[in-house]
Amino acid sequence: MHTAESPTAGLLVRERLLTLRSVRAPAAVVLVVATGLAFGRTPPPGRPARCVLRPSLYRIDLTPTERAPGATGVARLRPAATPFGLPVSVDGHLVLEVEVSAQGLPTPHSLGPYATYVAWATTPDLDEVRRLGALTDRPATGRVAWNKFMLFVTAEPSAARERWTGPVVLRGMSASGYMQNFSAHPLFNGGVPPC
Numbered sequence: 001m002h003t004a005e006s007p008t009a010g011l012l013v014r015e016r017l018l019t020l021r022s023v024r025a026p027a028a029v030v031l032v033v034a035t036g037l038a039f040g041r042t043p044p045p046g047r048p049a050r051c052v053l054r055p056s057l058y059r060i061d062l063t064p065t066e067r068a069p070g071a072t073g074v075a076r077l078r079p080a081a082t083p084f085g086l087p088v089s090v091d092g093h094l095v096l097e098v099e100v101s102a103q104g105l106p107t108p109h110s111l112g113p114y115a116t117y118v119a120w121a122t123t124p125d126l127d128e129v130r131r132l133g134a135l136t137d138r139p140a141t142g143r144v145a146w147n148k149f150m151l152f153v154t155a156e157p158s159a160a161r162e163r164w165t166g167p168v169v170l171r172g173m174s175a176s177g178y179m180q181n182f183s184a185h186p187l188f189n190g191g192v193p194p195c
Contacts, residue, residue, distance in 0.1 A: 060151060060172040062102065067111060067155075068169035073102035075119075075151050075172060080143055089145035098132055101139040102153055102170055114155035114166050122150050124177065134159035148176045 062073030080087040080095040087095040100119040108114035119132040119140035132142030135153060153170040 057175045060174065062100070062151065062153065062170040062172040064170055065168050067167045068105055071102060071104040071106075071170055073100065073153060073170040073172070075100045077174075091145075093145045093147055095143055095145045097141065098144055098151070099139045099141045100132055100135065100151060100153065102135055105135075105153075105169060108155045111155045111167055111169075113157060115157055116155075116159050117153050117169065118156045118159055118161070118164065119151065119153050120164055121146075122152075124148055124150060129163060131162065146174075149174045150177070 058077045060075040060077065062075060064071040064073075076099045077096045078099075080097045082095075089095055098119075098121060102117065105117060108116055117135040119135055119142070120129060121132055121142065121144045122129045123146055128146070130142060130144060132151075133140035151172045151174075152164075152168045154164040154168050155166040156164065157166070
């Protein structure tokens with residue numbers, strides 16, 4: 001029998017409650033405050049008390065592939081503008097505005113017959129793909145309404161394509177995909193894009 005199910009455990013709980021009621025209120029408040037301070041989270045040394053580190057849910061750092069080892073990129077997410085407060089799709093997913101920027105990419109011509117870089121968003125199983133736009137001197141922007149998604153940048157012959165054909169140079173995933181490992185995904189290991 002579990003301790004909480006035993007008859008003596010019930011008596012102990014009632015006894016503690018009666019003891020707590022008999023304690024004066026100021027003493028009980030001091031006890032609760034002291035317990036909260038003792039078990040509360042404290043920030044690391046050198047950080048202000050109001051700042052606690054955690055991963056950003058609205059920033060996706062893009063990782064370079066072997067085609068562009070010195071490249072860096074970031075995607076910033078923000079709710080899409082709407083007059084109704086929170087933007088959601090017909091099926092109830094949050095609509096996000098995605099802004100992708102990159103630095104240190106080699107010239108597209110150095111990777112083959114390519115003229116530009118294009119940012120893409122896709123679901124993890126690659127069944128839906130959305131072109132976000134060409135990366136020029138300005139960031140590529142577009143919208144997604146998926147709970148879990150991947151972002152990547154490819155070298156392309158033209159920015160007007162509906163599907164990618166060139167090599168992936170940067171990749172990243174949404175915060176909701178942290179528990180799923182995409183590093184073994186065929187897309188990022190020289191796999192051929194689906195037709």
